[in-house]
Amino acid sequence: MKNKKDNLSYDEAISRLENLVNQLEEGEQGMDDLTKMVKEASDLVKVCKQKLKMTADEIKKAFDEE
């Protein structure tokens, strides 16, 4: 499960995240599902943040190399 998350692209990750947020907003889930979804969303947030950080680092590196 963890591996699957890591393999996601940023766009896939954010898309899934947004989907999850929408579902959460609707609040139609039971407590257990809700907790799982929050957990997954939090993980995806981490993944997205990590990817953004990597991207920012790479961009910085790329531009500063000139």
Added chain:
Amino acid sequence: MQQQAISLLSLNELIKRTLDSNLSPTYWVIAEIGELRAGVRGHAYLDLIEKVDGNILAKIRGNIWSYTYQSISRNFESVTGTSLQGGMNIMALVTVQFHELYGISLVIKDVDPNFTLGERARKRQEIIGRLTNEGLMDLNKQYVLPVVSQKIAIISSITAAGYGDFINQLDQNSQEYKVHYRLFQAAMQGKDAIPQIIEAIHQIEEALIEENFDLLVIIRGGGAQTDLDCFDDYELAKTIANSSLPIITGIGHERDESIADLVAHTKLKTPTAVASFILSGFREFEDRLHRNLVGIERYVQTRLKTEESGLTDKTHILFNIFQNKLNKNNLLLDRYAQQAKRSALYKIDKERIKSDHLAQNLRKVVTRKLNKSEERIQQIEKTIDRLNPETLLLRGYTKTEKNGLPIHGQDLAKGDELVTYTKLTKITSVINKLEKNEKQEG
């Protein structure tokens, strides 16, 4: 009247006595020697004659006794340079002698050589005067001698020593010049000399039709310095002067020039001098050729050097021109290269600025996008945080479900079983009463 006859001897004795008593012991007589013969014992026998216009008017025999003849000859030759001979005018001291057997004759006691000398000089002067008057003295001298005389007509006697010397010198010259010659024989002394030499000149004139002689030489030499009077002859001098060829004489005598020498084109003392003269023409010509060749060679060398140095100069000039052109072109190329470099650098700079600009823009865009993404994530994070039941439960809120689903949106009725989650507990309850939430109305 009949005279008494006497014997011949008596008569001759009478004549002898008469002559002896009437004549002086000696007389000086002027006469021409008609003929001179040498006798066996050294005596000389001669005729003395007197001629006028070729006619003999007087003639008498004479003799010179051996002892006297030797003395007279010696004295005569030493003064005149010539011997007593026929045709010569002399002044002689004579004694008239009559011999009963041999008749009348003169015994010559002495001969005055000065008379003959003067006589000859007078005669010679007379001939020279005549030749001058007739314009013959310088006639032969008008020819221009050939530079190189290769064909020569020779008048000489084959037995003459001078002829042999002449031929040897021509044939055996060290330079090996080839000289063609042909001998026309003639006596070179004595009474036959004049007609034979004249005849030889005529023969040569005739031979000229077939043979192109360059020169005629009359040579004689090696003999005694006597018998040269023939070369003072008028007819011979005239023939020489009128010759079609230039004539060189080499008669070989030490005394004054003969008339033949005077009328000839060139006179030289000996036959060998004539040979040397002819060969010197060859030598001079060859020298001149050589000098010309040297001159040509020198000129060619100088010219070659001049041309060579001119060529070198031109090469240098050409080289300099090319070098200048090359340098100019190099400078031009350098300038073009600099210009190209400058243009390229300018363009590169421009592109760099452009790309830098683009990069900045890109960075901005990317950063903006990134920031936007981050913002979104933060928003999502906040939303998640907000929606996280844990957070709500922590703050004291609860969550109630019916049949495992949130109760909002479900129909609730009395007696329905509800499950309520708190932070620490799960409460199962049954609905006892349903009322409207007044706070939420309106």
